[in-house]
Amino acid sequence: MLMSDAEYRESLRALKPSVYVDGRAVACVADEPALAPGVNAVGLTYAFALREDTAPALRAEGPGGAYNRMLHVPGSDADLLQKLEAVRLVCRYTGCAQRYLAGDAIAAILQVAPALDADGPGREYGTRARAYRDHVTGRDLAVGIAMTDAKGDRSLRPHAQPRPDTHVHVVERRRDGIVVSGTKAIVTGAPYMHELLVMPGRAMTAADADFAVCFAVPADAAGLTMVARPAGRPGEAAASFSGRFGQSTAVCLFDRVFVPWERVFLAGEWAHSAAITYAYATHHRHTCIAARAGFGDLLIGAGALMTEANGLDLADAPGLREAMTDLIRIVEGFYACGVAASVYGTAEAAGVVMPDAVFANIGKLLLATQIYEMHRLAHEVSGGLIVALPGPGEDHNPLTAGRLSEVLAGRSDIPYEKRIAVARFIEDLTASYQGGWYSVISLHGGGSPHAMKNEIFRRYPVADRVELVLDLLDRGMLADATRRIRIGRQPGRCCAQGCRTAPPAGGRDDVS
Amino acid sequence: MLMSDAEYRESLRALKPSVYVDGRAVACVADEPALAPGVNAVGLTYAFALREDTAPALRAEGPGGAYNRMLHVPGSDADLLQKLEAVRLVCRYTGCAQRYLAGDAIAAILQVAPALDADGPGREYGTRARAYRDHVTGRDLAVGIAMTDAKGDRSLRPHAQPRPDTHVHVVERRRDGIVVSGTKAIVTGAPYMHELLVMPGRAMTAADADFAVCFAVPADAAGLTMVARPAGRPGEAAASFSGRFGQSTAVCLFDRVFVPWERVFLAGEWAHSAAITYAYATHHRHTCIAARAGFGDLLIGAGALMTEANGLDLADAPGLREAMTDLIRIVEGFYACGVAASVYGTAEAAGVVMPDAVFANIGKLLLATQIYEMHRLAHEVSGGLIVALPGPGEDHNPLTAGRLSEVLAGRSDIPYEKRIAVARFIEDLTASYQGGWYSVISLHGGGSPHAMKNEIFRRYPVADRVELVLDLLDRGMLADATRRIRIGRQPGRCCAQGCRTAPPAGGRDDVS
Amino acid sequence: MLMSDAEYRESLRALKPSVYVDGRAVACVADEPALAPGVNAVGLTYAFALREDTAPALRAEGPGGAYNRMLHVPGSDADLLQKLEAVRLVCRYTGCAQRYLAGDAIAAILQVAPALDADGPGREYGTRARAYRDHVTGRDLAVGIAMTDAKGDRSLRPHAQPRPDTHVHVVERRRDGIVVSGTKAIVTGAPYMHELLVMPGRAMTAADADFAVCFAVPADAAGLTMVARPAGRPGEAAASFSGRFGQSTAVCLFDRVFVPWERVFLAGEWAHSAAITYAYATHHRHTCIAARAGFGDLLIGAGALMTEANGLDLADAPGLREAMTDLIRIVEGFYACGVAASVYGTAEAAGVVMPDAVFANIGKLLLATQIYEMHRLAHEVSGGLIVALPGPGEDHNPLTAGRLSEVLAGRSDIPYEKRIAVARFIEDLTASYQGGWYSVISLHGGGSPHAMKNEIFRRYPVADRVELVLDLLDRGMLADATRRIRIGRQPGRCCAQGCRTAPPAGGRDDVS
């Protein structure tokens, strides 16, 4: 099923979530100005699936008809590539599509369910996961993913925390379901989602069994409170982009929230917690690459426009052309890692194809650390006026507007109004609260740089490379036709199938 | 003379500058909330000169008694080092001291005046410059420096612009002075300064003679209008630092402003324009290094505090310790260039000692491009919560505050309130409008990276290095005791004394 | 057809090229010790195509049967990926496969031939190119590619050089063919190739028509002299890798060499010179990515081995693990660009699929500039002993060997002999003439970083990004359902088909 933007907003009105923004209770999410940029951004994922020109990118086809590609679980390398292109497209228009996290998380619970079911009698995790996927795609839902626990004292594991509610955990097991309490800390777009899918935030030990829990609830489940930040910069006159499109993040407080069994995807099977966590992280980091490439497209376009408005021609300004080329190199350089992760995707259980973890983590690491350099390059190309031009309040001041418009224009054929519009656009994206937010969320969203590096090293076939050198150090290598040379495309580039579902050996193992 | 903070504010009330902020006319600069963080920051330079503990750093002694070190023209290497320490100290408390630009600019006009006087009959630029210095130090004034012209079409020189008012220029020469019009675009702290000192923004040609102009006017000179941005983030609850201390920048519109001859320091002698411009740029870039080192001190302290509040110990977290060490390496690495520029300072005319241009430009280039990496490292150390923690509006919401304070605390002995205060402090410095502003102004203030690179290459004794290699390629080098080897401390590391006052040969020659 | 390694060596003996190494005339290339590492490396491309385990990677199938994949012209995205894997495999064992340049160059002349034929009457460039491809694959030849002219004064175009022989050019046109003279400067593996395929080194103007020439000749053509460097470090005891496998480069002097028409692929049609040059450059830069990834595999394996031999465990040494992860990030990061260039390959004339130019140039740029960082990381991981351990001469000194073997061992279960073998392997790859050679050739081979950057900027759809931002700045964007949004996979990511064959507009346009 495919809803329209209007239907999505209407469907939000049918929910009564407990949401606070800036200390105020929100009466209706769909009509709350502080959340409007977020609702607009998610709304556009609905609209694009219905527009003729964007539908090919945004729609997936299933047995029950078309549904939104943001919800699609990849079943092939081509699906992974298609996801990248769709997410990049939407993020070009909204900064962040937000809704794609659902597809990533559903893929994770689907691919881990068979191992879960095989590990104990009478389990039906596979059936539940498939049913949930159909529920979401069939109703065209927006689903928020709640993964990062509040964590409390980061030097202690969940069960050892002085305040157990720093992590979400099972507080009661009932015949009809479980009761959960605790806190998820950075939930993208939570207030304007239909449901929340709660993922385990790390590998667990036996002592942490109550914290090994995965489930879905409606946004207005009893006992669930969301304390949210405004989405983007609503109502700020200078926020030419983030006044229209943005993203809220919420702290989600679970206070004895009931979850029926059919929406429970893990509840105590601690040994499988890492598998779900890492599968989701891998899918998600891959998708992030496309999201930030879309952001990069905005900087590239805006940088070129600003140069022109300043009266400069990139053909004659080698220094600026170098900076533009660096910007392109960074954006397409990390996007390439997303493409490679797609091509080397690995076939997992339940027909899920997961991006290659090494390439996906490298791509996410590169975007996380290089977004700061992207800001620098955008500023270098744009010149210092972007933070010095008069604010929007001045635009209609009769005592100054005329003169400013005359003396602050750049090239004579480009009006001041256009120059200042581009300057504010760049300021909004890179030198505002929204710009700062993009950089922090790029750095830490989907896991810190440290977490990426751990995964890259852990997943890389270092042993194969060592064996290669050992072969070469043994001078008889070429003569010995019986020694087998390893070749060809490595499925998943992973030492062994096993490591993908096993808990990681050592090291800090929370991924977010 | 030394004014107190209160006297400074009172003195502002005696001026009636024409200032607009956000489209509103400002009635009294000293009492305008939108400018308060800027007034506070400048006020602290007055206060620190009177506090017993800070006075040794902030005071300079002259024949007429003590005056503020921000206004002192360096006459020795020790003065240059002392300036660095004083500016770093003030910027640690306010982000940017702003007032030191006056000392940099007065040094420039003092050191160039002798050559100007020697170049034509009956000139008295030296006398005027000294009188102006005594005027400023004697009254303990705050003087804004207006250098960057609006520039218009950047591919055209000033005289060729379709709109001449994009640059400040002489429109009439009268018996008692000159009349100027035009626009200076990024004037630091302009609204709450007593006077503006207007510098030429680039090297000029004969055709640009009317644009080769340097002069001082009171902030409320007739015909001068300032269109300013708010200083910092006044009134924003989350702005724990920039709500108190900040910096306004103004576009300054000159419309037939009269300047008496005793305040004119250049008027048409186009061949000396470059000398003033580059001298000021060199002094100023050197000072910028200390300013941003003070900002770095804030990030280092806040990063360490945040780590602690997250429950982590840097001794046990090698990844975070590495990031902290990188932050220190960057900050002290560029500060070292400021120290070296001081030690290798060059004796100029009129007793001015100018920092070595190569080291000063390298330091400024490093801070300009690495401030983005400083933001990244601060974010890496701090974790993602800095943009996800609830806003100040939530602090007093009885329905959420208690629970948030419980579940969002980190280490059990550090209260939530402290953790969130540090998080907001870092967000304010690095992920807000103020954070973005710091990065852009670091990149472009005092000249773009391109301008630094040009100076570094132009000033470096490449020819000496070439000669060294030619010596070595001639195998007889060691045998030939008559060949002279160049040794010792190079004064100014400059190919020849001449190049320091000559206009630059080729290349884009505007420095800002 | 597929030759064995032995047949390849025998076939070399049938040729009598004029080759000098170190000032000596080489009697027989196949038996010359100074060239042995190069012959070994090329020989391995023959051997691997016949080994059961490596044949799947190294063989391509054509109508005339199997032939070596190094010679295969890609006709699909899968071919491009397969080429990457095959080249990486061979380079893992030899450092550089050398022979793949032939496939890259034949692809270029094939894909440009249709436009050449269409541009004038009676041309048969397409027929000749196909015949040459069949000649090479049918005989399993090793073909050297000669592209970089000696260049002379780099500020002058070819026709303006005081010494025309700095560039290869047509000196006579005869009924049966052309006569050429001039110099190609860095020809990979020239002495031990069967033929040379000479490519134009840059875009040409009408005045340069005689320099717009492309042709093939046997290695022992009359008038052709090769002045070569030794391949690798033959005969050096410490050269554990480059004593066995290496690469010679030769300066090739053409002195009135005759070329029959059927081996002429361009002769004066200057407007098509750029098309051949850039097509070859794009294919070749793509292939280089795989070559250097194979080199990276060696460093990764050797670094891990060295760590172990030093008695350290990467699991307990976060600093070394970080360095290893950086090494992996760099190698797989640029390899990903090769993969993405394959996936976004563009269908060219004559059924050739060319890698995407933006991704291919980014990948080559990253490897070119980051190979130095790869050396650094390998050294960081390995420790300083790699340049301080005693040389091989000491291994059999009865007075020292025993004691050294005792006191210089690391972990007690790893003998000194193994530790020193790994150390010398790393020294050979990164801190020897061979190591330096790898870095220079990575930086400049296939074009300088400057040339990559020009291509990246020129080929990137900047205009599309500008239009995107213009859409967003017009606030009606979402409301206007008639505005068309660009989506989906961009064929070639190139603004227009035309730019691929047109000469580049402005800028330095030699690519090597």
Add this chain to the structure above:
Amino acid sequence: MLMSDAEYRESLRALKPSVYVDGRAVACVADEPALAPGVNAVGLTYAFALREDTAPALRAEGPGGAYNRMLHVPGSDADLLQKLEAVRLVCRYTGCAQRYLAGDAIAAILQVAPALDADGPGREYGTRARAYRDHVTGRDLAVGIAMTDAKGDRSLRPHAQPRPDTHVHVVERRRDGIVVSGTKAIVTGAPYMHELLVMPGRAMTAADADFAVCFAVPADAAGLTMVARPAGRPGEAAASFSGRFGQSTAVCLFDRVFVPWERVFLAGEWAHSAAITYAYATHHRHTCIAARAGFGDLLIGAGALMTEANGLDLADAPGLREAMTDLIRIVEGFYACGVAASVYGTAEAAGVVMPDAVFANIGKLLLATQIYEMHRLAHEVSGGLIVALPGPGEDHNPLTAGRLSEVLAGRSDIPYEKRIAVARFIEDLTASYQGGWYSVISLHGGGSPHAMKNEIFRRYPVADRVELVLDLLDRGMLADATRRIRIGRQPGRCCAQGCRTAPPAGGRDDVS
């Protein structure tokens, strides 16, 4: 006293050290071709102290007359600056001065001796240290510093090694002195030194007391064997620089070597081991900065020359000028850290002034990691021909030399011979065994990057920065005139005097 170069060589002939190079016993160090470049380099430190033009830089004055500045213990900031300039000068001509390590090590034992003497009855370490300094300066000796132990299994402390001879240690205490055995692994210039001064390689624990030993012996002490590498690239025709000047490193095997008490500076007082080690490391890292800046001068000069020989003008080649400017930025950027470390030097015991540890370690870290980038930039500027031009063997081949000289020249007014000489010079410095050696030794000499980072973090006044932020978070800061603000020049920037002599808390504590 000051010896001439000839006297130095003659004095070497008077010693009979047991030296092996490449498995051969060396009869006379002064006449051994494999060591000649090393002897030349040290010889130049003697020659420069006697040349009129270089004497001001190379001489220090003491009560006993002039002596070589390489041996001078700094007693003021000016001394530290002077040392930098002198070392940079010598290294410009020889690549590495080698002899300055003596001054660094003698400073360390002098400054620690008072604490040693105070720590036990009847000690006379201070007297011995002064006597040794006078011995060395009075005879103008060349003294090699042996610090890095062979280390064995790096995961074990010295006393726990299965083979104790991996570290130098006391095996017997006699009435007249001590007897030592063990191995020092990377001793700069050992074979052509008059004496060796052996330093402890790390902090020690009580169990390691026998390994806490510091002493001096003549190069030909009984029981001492040196296994050395050739210095530079002696005898290689292409080694235009390193064929004349180079550096040998030796593994020094101590087999029951006797040391009289007057040359023992530590013997079992394990708690003082760290103080000596870190003091030496700090002095030495500071000096390394100047050494590598001299190397940088060579690259800058050679890069500019090569550009010219290629026919390019840096004024018209923005890409190359950018690379040259980057090279300058790196070299002067780390040199600035050396200057700053001098200015903020700390007064230690015995009148020694030690460079500031934070700045010195940052400078060493920057040169260690950026020398690879220096190589890249030199290659970028120079073009690919540096590894493709014919070797020296070809220069006199009558069949090729004439033609090569014609077609491989660049600019018509610069002969081929000059172009190729510069190319070989750059190849020698950056793409040869010598080039690789420079990079490894820069990375690991004086301690690994990891060791620098530990020192930077450990020595930095992080607590001061934290307190600053705590002040600011307390909003009353400005109002509270009683709160004391820390200002001014921090002596040593070190939290407390104590930390400089205490063993480091935690972490890997060997510095080399």
